[in-house]
Amino acid sequence: MKKLSLMAVIAAFTSFTVSCTPEAPSGASGVYTDLHLILNEGPFGSGSASITAYSEDTLIQNAFSVENGFPLGNVAQHMIESDSMLYVAINNSNTIHGINRNTLKHSWSSTIEQPRYLASEGNRLFVSNWKDSSIYVLDKTNGSLVDSIDMGHYTEQLTIFSNKLFAGVGTYEGPWTLAEIDLGTFDVKHHAIGDVPNSFAVIGNELFILCSGDENFGTGDDTPGSIWKYEGYSNGATEVAAPSNNSKHGIGFSTDGTDAYFLNASYDGAIVKWNPGQNWPTSTLTLPGGYNLNFHNGNLYFFDAKDYASSGEVRVYSTTGSLLETIPAGVIPRQLIY
Numbered sequence: 001m002k003k004l005s006l007m008a009v010i011a012a013f014t015s016f017t018v019s020c021t022p023e024a025p026s027g028a029s030g031v032y033t034d035l036h037l038i039l040n041e042g043p044f045g046s047g048s049a050s051i052t053a054y055s056e057d058t059l060i061q062n063a064f065s066v067e068n069g070f071p072l073g074n075v076a077q078h079m080i081e082s083d084s085m086l087y088v089a090i091n092n093s094n095t096i097h098g099i100n101r102n103t104l105k106h107s108w109s110s111t112i113e114q115p116r117y118l119a120s121e122g123n124r125l126f127v128s129n130w131k132d133s134s135i136y137v138l139d140k141t142n143g144s145l146v147d148s149i150d151m152g153h154y155t156e157q158l159t160i161f162s163n164k165l166f167a168g169v170g171t172y173e174g175p176w177t178l179a180e181i182d183l184g185t186f187d188v189k190h191h192a193i194g195d196v197p198n199s200f201a202v203i204g205n206e207l208f209i210l211c212s213g214d215e216n217f218g219t220g221d222d223t224p225g226s227i228w229k230y231e232g233y234s235n236g237a238t239e240v241a242a243p244s245n246n247s248k249h250g251i252g253f254s255t256d257g258t259d260a261y262f263l264n265a266s267y268d269g270a271i272v273k274w275n276p277g278q279n280w281p282t283s284t285l286t287l288p289g290g291y292n293l294n295f296h297n298g299n300l301y302f303f304d305a306k307d308y309a310s311s312g313e314v315r316v317y318s319t320t321g322s323l324l325e326t327i328p329a330g331v332i333p334r335q336l337i338y
Helices: 003-009 063-068
Strands: 017-022 034-038 050-055 058-062 076-083 085-090 097-099 106-111 117-121 124-129 134-139 145-150 155-161 165-167 175-181 187-194 198-204 205-213 228-230 235-239 251-255 260-263 271-274 293-298 300-306 311-317 322-331 335-336
Touching: 034 076, 034 322, 050 235, 050 322, 063 106, 076 117, 076 145, 076 335, 085 117, 106 175, 117 155, 155 198, 165 198, 165 300, 175 228, 187 235, 198 260, 260 293, 293 335, 300 335, 311 335
Parallel strands: 251 293
Antiparallel strands: 017 106, 034 050, 034 335, 050 058, 076 085, 085 097, 097 106, 117 124, 124 134, 124 155, 134 145, 155 165, 165 175, 175 187, 198 205, 205 228, 228 235, 251 260, 260 271, 293 300, 300 311, 311 322
């Protein structure tokens, strides 16, 4: 979702409700068990998000709607898999869905205003949001609200590392921090970070954070992207790489555990490669066009939203930039579950 559009979707109030589908599937093997799932954001406004299911010889567009008879909702933001379930945050529809991974049958829905990103630990589902300063904690089995964590500002990407929850705090405006959250007590410590932290990567058992920099699309001055390393509870985070000018940004931090890859512009990027100890990369592995980036099983999955209104595609590249496969997707593909 583009930044200027996102600014228009902040809601005026917070609400929380839960609805459940009776006799939800229990996780038995189904037609989707061995299929990869592409989450498509869908067109902004009145359009609907979708899931594309595929394998080498199978392609099912709008798979969630096919299985359930109703759409996911408007603007899919994030999807994770845990314990034979999928959890999907639908931003404009103010909804979190619990979905059976193997059958794509809907299990439950919860209403959270402007949900963004998800993380899972034990029986808890953590939800960042753009409505208020809380990270919400849901019960993964039924979507009920069990707790909330005050963060002081809107929250974005989440990850769990070293038995703690980390969150990028601050969205299209600062102050931006890296929040470190104790999973036992929910105590929060904020660390100084670059502008607009947007994604995490664990490289060599160390946590790195990619900050895109403040991108104003011609309406104001930009600030540069940067890469930061988490140094521990007492030492916070330190900047380890940054470009030489304010026009360089980054999104979609992904890693094979040794090297990192990301897109060198937030909405029309080419893949670049980075290794800890190096500065900001200047050469690209691919041509521009990427909206997001995932890494899986030795390959890079490059999400091309094209014109943001018609069907996009996922291009699979080797880590040297060779095109291996092109997969048809829905409108604004943004993520892949393998």
